Amino acid sequence: MAGYPITAFSVVNGLGSTAREVESKLFAGISGLGQPPFEPPFPVTCGAVTSDLPDLPSRLRSLDTRQARLVAASLQEILPAVIRARSRWGGDRVAIVVGTSTGGIAATESAYRTYCATGSMPSSFDLNRHHSMQASVDVVRACTELHGPGYVVSTACSSSGKILGSARRLLGLGIVDAALVGGVDTLCEMTIRGFHSLEVLSSDPCRPFSSQRAGINLGEGGAFLLVEREGDGPVSVLGVGETSDAHHMTAPHPAGIGACDAMRLALAEAHVEPAQVDHVNAHATGTRLNDRAEARAIGDLLGAVPVVGTKGYTGHLLGAAGATEAVFTMMAITRGEIPGSLGADPVEPDLGIDVVVTPRELKTRVAISNSFAFGGSNVAVVLGGPS
Amino acid sequence: MTERLCVHGAAWWTEEEGDLRPALLPPRLRRRTSPLTRAVAEVVARLQAQTGVDPAKVPMIHASAMGEIGTTLGLLAMMQEGNGAVSPTRFHNSVHNTAAGYVSIATGNRGFSTALAAGSQTPAMALVEAFSVIHAGATEVMVIVAEETLPAPLLGPAYESLAVALHLGAAERGGDHLHLSTPRIRSVPDVPALPPTLAKNPCAPAWALSQALEIRRVGNVSLEAGKRSGERGWCVEIAEAECV
Numbered sequence: 001m002a003g004y005p006i007t008a009f010s011v012v013n014g015l016g017s018t019a020r021e022v023e024s025k026l027f028a029g030i031s032g033l034g035q036p037p038f039e040p041p042f043p044v045t046c047g048a049v050t051s052d053l054p055d056l057p058s059r060l061r062s063l064d065t066r067q068a069r070l071v072a073a074s075l076q077e078i079l080p081a082v083i084r085a086r087s088r089w090g091g092d093r094v095a096i097v098v099g100t101s102t103g104g105i106a107a108t109e110s111a112y113r114t115y116c117a118t119g120s121m122p123s124s125f126d127l128n129r130h131h132s133m134q135a136s137v138d139v140v141r142a143c144t145e146l147h148g149p150g151y152v153v154s155t156a157c158s159s160s161g162k163i164l165g166s167a168r169r170l171l172g173l174g175i176v177d178a179a180l181v182g183g184v185d186t187l188c189e190m191t192i193r194g195f196h197s198l199e200v201l202s203s204d205p206c207r208p209f210s211s212q213r214a215g216i217n218l219g220e221g222g223a224f225l226l227v228e229r230e231g232d233g234p235v236s237v238l239g240v241g242e243t244s245d246a247h248h249m250t251a252p253h254p255a256g257i258g259a260c261d262a263m264r265l266a267l268a269e270a271h272v273e274p275a276q277v278d279h280v281n282a283h284a285t286g287t288r289l290n291d292r293a294e295a296r297a298i299g300d301l302l303g304a305v306p307v308v309g310t311k312g313y314t315g316h317l318l319g320a321a322g323a324t325e326a327v328f329t330m331m332a333i334t335r336g337e338i339p340g341s342l343g344a345d346p347v348e349p350d351l352g353i354d355v356v357v358t359p360r361e362l363k364t365r366v367a368i369s370n371s372f373a374f375g376g377s378n379v380a381v382v383l384g385g386p387s
Numbered sequence: 388m389t390e391r392l393c394v395h396g397a398a399w400w401t402e403e404e405g406d407l408r409p410a411l412l413p414p415r416l417r418r419r420t421s422p423l424t425r426a427v428a429e430v431v432a433r434l435q436a437q438t439g440v441d442p443a444k445v446p447m448i449h450a451s452a453m454g455e456i457g458t459t460l461g462l463l464a465m466m467q468e469g470n471g472a473v474s475p476t477r478f479h480n481s482v483h484n485t486a487a488g489y490v491s492i493a494t495g496n497r498g499f500s501t502a503l504a505a506g507s508q509t510p511a512m513a514l515v516e517a518f519s520v521i522h523a524g525a526t527e528v529m530v531i532v533a534e535e536t537l538p539a540p541l542l543g544p545a546y547e548s549l550a551v552a553l554h555l556g557a558a559e560r561g562g563d564h565l566h567l568s569t570p571r572i573r574s575v576p577d578v579p580a581l582p583p584t585l586a587k588n589p590c591a592p593a594w595a596l597s598q599a600l601e602i603r604r605v606g607n608v609s610l611e612a613g614k615r616s617g618e619r620g621w622c623v624e625i626a627e628a629e630c631v
Contacts, residue, residue, distance in 0.1 A: 041470075041471055092572075101482060101483070105459070108459075108463065109463060109466070112460075112463040112464075112467070113467065115540055116467045120540075121540055121541065121542050125542065126542075127453075127537070127541055127542065127543045128506060128543075131453075131541075132452065132453065132504070132506060133452075133454070133483065133504035133505075133506075134452065134504055134505055134506030134508075137505070137506075138506075149511075149512060149515050150505065150508075150512075151503050151504065151505035151508070151509075151512035151515075151516075152503060152504040152505065153501060153502070153503055154454070154482070154483035154484065154502055154503070154504055155482075155483065155484040155487070155500075155501060155502050156482045156483075156484060162501060166501075166516065166519070168523075169516075169519035169520060169522065169523045170515070170519055172519065172522055172523055173388060173389060173515075173518055173519040173522045173523075173569075174388040174522075175388070175515065175518075175519070175569065189466060189471075190459075190462055190463070190466065190473070190478075190481075193466060193471065193472065193473045193478075194462070194473055194475070194478030194479075194481075195478075197472060197473050197474065197475040197478055198475045198478065198479070199475075242499050242500075242501070243497055243498060243499070244487075244488075244491040244496060244497050244498065244499075244500050245491075245497065246491045246492050246494070246495045246496055246497045247492065248492065249479045249480070249485075249488050249489070249492070250475075250479050257497070258497055261497065373482075373484070374479050374482050374484070374488065375482065375484045375485065375487055375488020375489075375491070376488060376491060376492065377484055377487070377488070377500065
């Protein structure tokens with residue numbers, strides 16, 4: 001099948017600090033949810049990275065934040081492949097595109113608390129090196145010594161699905177021959193309080209597609225994918241569809257039109273018919289509105305296709321969700337097995353889709369991974385395995 | 388490789404013009420928005436008036452280095468007061484793609500839209516993404532680069548807000564005079580000094596580009612803030628259209 005090969009990936013989140021650990025727990029149905037790494041303002045369930053994040057090398061200390069350390073930790077397993085790509089194509093011919101919604105905001109929260117207590121921001125706090133979105137790209141650049149174009153896509157929860165669209169387009173344009181793309185978000189008080197104020201946060205583990213679902217859990221993590229013009233990889237990015245709902249800043253369009261269009265566009269780009277889709281990794285946040293609208297969109301386009309929601313393992317990783325779930329979809333393709341949708345049982349009746357509750361053997365040649373966001377931003381990524 | 392894009396038009400706004408009530412946003416939506424989002428809506432509307440671009444259909448690339456930084460500071464302040472509860476409206480209006488979302492809702496644009504950040508390279512990367520969108524098959528694109536002044540007490544450089552919108556296309560239309568080349572890293576040319584109010588704005592190169600287009604000054608333009616003449620940085624070349 002056409003498309004650009006994903007020649008390597010890496011992933012860190014509440015399930016584990018290595019891809020092997022993450023995959024093992026995902027397919028064993030083991031949750032990575034628990035408590036946040038700080039005292040929350042009210043009871044929450046989160047997907048925190050519980051393993052220690054290694055200190056940054058001394059040359060990167062000026063960029064030090066929890067976000068920066070998570071970026072660096074998330075890159076570890078993909079670095080050998082990146083070095084190989086840098087050598088093959090040239091450092092200026094590999095792009096860096098990172099999806100993040102939080103950036104370094106947790107560091108800014110801490111600095112602002114100091115300001116409130118003392119009247120001054122801490123002198124160690126730097127807006128560009130700690131708070132800014134671009135700081136995450138700077139960490140990647142410093143860890144990889146890549147010199148190609150580098151930027152952040154920050155469209156809330158669709159950020160690191162859209163980075164795969166950027167990867168395809170940058171390769172298509174010919175400005176680079178490879179793209180190191182990913183998503184990293186860290187837990188912080190702002191998002192916990194923010195989603196709580198929108199009354200979509202569940203204090204209990206989230207239940208995507210369940211009749212008992214009561215809202216989202218937040219999570220943190222990072223995932224990176226190396227997309228190359230050519231190379232060896234069992235999975236390729238075949239197509240990406242990006243649309244807008246043009247409806248509401250937080251609620252999805254109830255008919256799921258924008259979501260449906262994103263999937264349709266992605267399939268068209270991939271030259272894949274709806275009937276050829278073997279499974280969908282849904283956005284499936286566990287809110288009443290998203291899951292119903294998404295089920296409708298998937299059902300309308302694809303019929304009763306097997307659908308998995310994986311946020312019951314990691315929580316909603318916001319800016320890191322797209323890349324993380326693309327990695328989960330890659331794992332499903334290479335294993336010939338779909339993980340169970342943790343928390344989905346009992347599944348809401350009459351959704352019109354086949355929600356996979358327990359792990360299911362299924363050969364996947366083509367899968368879609370969805371991410372939908374504030375502002376009505378939608379992205380669908382079509383991934384393909386060997387024919 | 389798409390080597391060049393046709394410039395259909397450019398619009399801009401700077402803070403010295405004063406506060407905005409852009410007609411693109413209906414009052415119900417507008418009253419919830421930040422100055423940054425209003426500036427974005429304003430330049431989209433100005434560009435529409437100038438070139439006839441349909442904001443309901445054109446793919447949009449939004450870019451800002453710090454995004455909704457004013458709204459974000461407001462949230463941090465709320466978290467330190469009382470029981471720390473935050474406003475749900477202010478929370479969803481703090482995301483980097485807030486302006487993109489409001490413009491799409493106001494215009495009914497259900498197509499492609501993205502929101503980028505790249506620090507001092509924000510204008511450059513916005514144009515790189517624009518070239519990639521056209522190369523992938525779009526016939527036109529709107530690039531909106533906007534940056535608002537930093538609120539106290541953030542320790543950062545002092546600059547005023549700006550917003551720039553460019554309407555670029557794959558093919559010339561009547562009235563097009565100029566092309567832009569694919570952005571490249573090259574030796575930064577001598578450039579006219581920026582006004583002191585904008586000099587430290589990380590998106591000032593987008594404003595400088597709009598001014599160069601306005602007076603049809605061909606040649607290289609730096610797209611990377613803070614670069615001095617002779618240093619290597621992202622640039623774009625303005626050239627005259629072959630057929631006017």
